[in-house]
Every structure is written in structure tokens, then in C-alpha cells.
Amino acid sequence: MQTNSSLADIRTFVTIAEQGSFTKAAEVLQSSRAHVSRQLAQLEQQLGVQLIIRTTRAQRLTPVGEQFFQQCLNSLQTINQAVIAAKDDTEQLKGSICINCVGGVIGEDILTNIISEFNLQYPDIEVELDFSSPRVDLIAEAFDLVVRMGELEDSGLVARKLTDIKVQVLASPDYLAKHAVITHPKDLEQHNCLTGSIKRWRFHQKSRQHNNAPIHEVEIHAKGNFSCKSGRALINAAKNGNGIVRLPELYCDTEIKANTLAPALISGSEQEQWHSPDVPLFLLYHRNRYQPARLKVLIDFICRHFNQF
Template sequence: MNNIYWNGLRSFLAVAEHGSFTLASDETGLSKASLSQQVSQLEEQLDVQLLFRTTRKLRLTEIGERYYEMCRTGVKQIEDASDLASQATDSLTGPIRMNAVGGLIGEELIAPLVIEYQHANPGIEVKLDFSSIREDLLETDYDLVLRMGDLEDSTLIARKLHTITTRYVASPSFVSAHSKIRHPSDLKGLPFISGSVQEWIFTRGQERIVVQAEKGFQ
């Protein structure tokens, strides 16, 4: 429904309800000329005459009466729905299904923030699932997910929350027990402990080395 159609419909309803362009003008704040033009444009789009007009009186055509009754009901429902939606934003209620990374970040950072949010908004029920699986938001019931790394699907709406610096460390005994590590590629084949991150990525300039963490101990 374009603006011309919608404006014409509202003007027609006002004129039909008050039975006069003058009274409709007083009610809507639009000039009689604007009301008349908008109703004429509506009739042109519908290709039907809704009003009989003379210099002294106005009345609805037969199809105009039926159109008025149906549209009045429809517009009332739209207005009621708009009021309902506006009221819903005044107080937050309902469930939020969230999937987030687990481990230390999930337990120490995300969970306390979710609890604090629920205390501030008791009408909200956050259903939080910790998982490192990259869920497809279009295929699951999750409302939002929190992930680390680059966004693979550029069509999703995302917001950067924080930057985390990752460090890879080794004990002196581990270093002395194995060959010297001069390059990230030297890590391949070595035993190591990893968490939920399945890839260790090292970059320098244009060089990018990926070490698959699933080969170590998790």
C-alpha cells in the first residue's frame, strides 16, 4: 500500500464519517482541497466512484458505502495492532533464545551479564545455551548468538562487542623437550592443549598459518 493510496483511504474515511469535506477538514487539519484531491486519487487508483459530490451535498455511492464499512473495520484493526506493538515496547517481556561461546568467557563474562540483565528486566526469560557450534540463525530458533572471530555470513546483522587478545604459551620443560619452535608451522605435530577453539591462526603481513587444534589434547 503506497502513500497515495493510504492517504486517500484515510481522507475518504474522514469524509465519509463526517459526511462533509468541511467537517472532515476541521477533524483532520487538512484543507478541503487536499482532502478532495486525495479522495479523487483513491478513486482513480480503484477505478470506481466512491462519492457523489455536488456544490451543496455529498453522499456515498453504493460501492462507496460497502468500501467504507470494510475499510473502517480494517483501519481500526491496524490502529489497534499499532497500539499493541507500542505498548509492548514500554515493558520488555518474553523469551530470548541465545547461543554463546562457553568456557571461561561464557562462565565468567557472559553468564553474569545475562543474570544482571534478567534482574533489571524480570519479564524477560533468557534461555542461554553454551556451545561452540556455529549455529545458522535462519535454521535454528535462536534469536541471537555470540561468537568469536570473523563473521562468515555478511547478510547477518552483527555488532562488535569486544576485542580479545589470544596468546599461545608453553612451559620451559615443554620447550626443552621438543625441537625449537622458530615458526608457527613448527607447531604442527606437537602435542598441545586446546579449548573450544579448533584453529590456531598466526598472521604476519601477508603470511597466514593455520594450525588445527583438534590434533592435540582438548
């Protein structure tokens, strides 16, 4: 026996049984009496049984129709509850959101403060923040949002740029006083460079005549006696006079203002100055036309608050 009966036909049968007439069922379903009758006939043909005995004046369920009605009624109630729950998940500002982010200042200071402010405005939305360092797979690891630094590969995800992060080459005033002035990136290869995960440091000179477009580029292999993936650890090592660091400016803004760290690469004229390229910071998420409302408001909230950087 075929079991591919249309859910619409089953809904129509249940409505006929509940209303007690084809005419009333058609009104509830906003359909014609003839269409309702055809749907019932189609369902009975697929099942190979008669569900309703109808005459010109009355109708009643057959024994198998009564049994089928009760089972379908319970199932449809479950389906309706599932539909409501799915719509609520999309439309209501509640539920959970999982975010993966780089750690350090960006994750632990900036994003955490943004999320804390968000939680005050939307207390029914639960946010789980993860600082695991490997590049995660949004689908495999069930993350809703990922905050990622650096240029991106084409992944099919939506990428919203949050900001461009300025990068500085810094050392302590004591270290700089003990060494010759560094005027070219290649000079850094003769120094003790304190490195994180990136060992090759890129620099460029900008053209003032062509909208700051890079005109010369240099890449060096940074080497030294200390390496750590923690920005805070690198800052402390540099403050102690151990060497030169290359870090996002917002990581060490306090130290720069306090003059415990100072620019290490000093060029001549403005046209000759060497710069580390800015590093883009992106917010990544799935391309989903039915994106839950809770996710939409958090994405807009994060993007709006990162505009200040």
C-alpha cells in the first residue's frame, strides 16, 4: 500500500472530521467545497479505504476513519508545535549563539565588552564565546559566528569587515637606546625579534600620489630567542628590553601612550617611511535567508560597535 499521502490531504480530512461537514471545512481551509471533496477522495484512493461515509444530508467516519482521525490529529498537533517552535526560533529574540574569536585584546577585551553590553539589552539571548586558536569550521563545529583576522579564502560564507587593524613595530626605549637606528625593514634581521605565529614580516612604502597604494614591498624572516602566541606575553618581553615586536596597535595602545614601547622602525621623509600592512578583521557567518532574529541583532550590534576602531 502506498504511504506517500499528501500532508495537505490529511489536514483536509482532519478538518472535515472536526467540522462535521464539507462546507464548514472548506470555509476553515479557505477553499472550495469541490476542492475539499477531491482531496478526501484522493486520500482515500491512496490509502485504499473509505474514511468518511457521506450522503446528501449527512456524513460520518467509518471505524477505520475514526482510528485514522485520532492518530492524525495527534500527529498534526505535534507538527504544528514543531512549526511554531521553528518560527519562534527565527523570529523571537531568545535562544543561544556560539561565537569563535581570536583571543587577546580583540576577544577578551573588545568583543567581551561588546557582548556584555549586548546581554544587558537582550537578556534572553545566551552567548557562548570561544577563544580556541585553530581556524574553526562553522558547520562542523556548530559555530554561528567567527571573528577572524587576516585575508580570507573564498569559503562561501558571508564576510563583514569590522575594521582594519594598524600594525606597529615596537621596542622598549632602553632597547632602542642600545642599538643603531633602524631605518629599513632589512635591518630588523640583525635584531632579536620576538615573534608570535607569524615569522615573516611584510612592509611597504606608500605612494602619496596614488591614494597610499604600496609602491615598494619587502618581506623579512623575523628571528629571535623568544616566541609566543600570546600578544600580552610578547608585550611584556618587549617592555623588559628583550627585543622587537610586531603587533596590532590596539594591543599595545596603553604602552605606546606610556612610552614603555616606542616605534622601532624610523624612516626619513614621509615618502620613505615603511609601514606594516593593516590587518583586516572580519565577522563570518553562514549565508542564510532565514537567519534567526537573535543572530541578526547581534551581527548588527557587533558591526556597529566596531565602527569606533
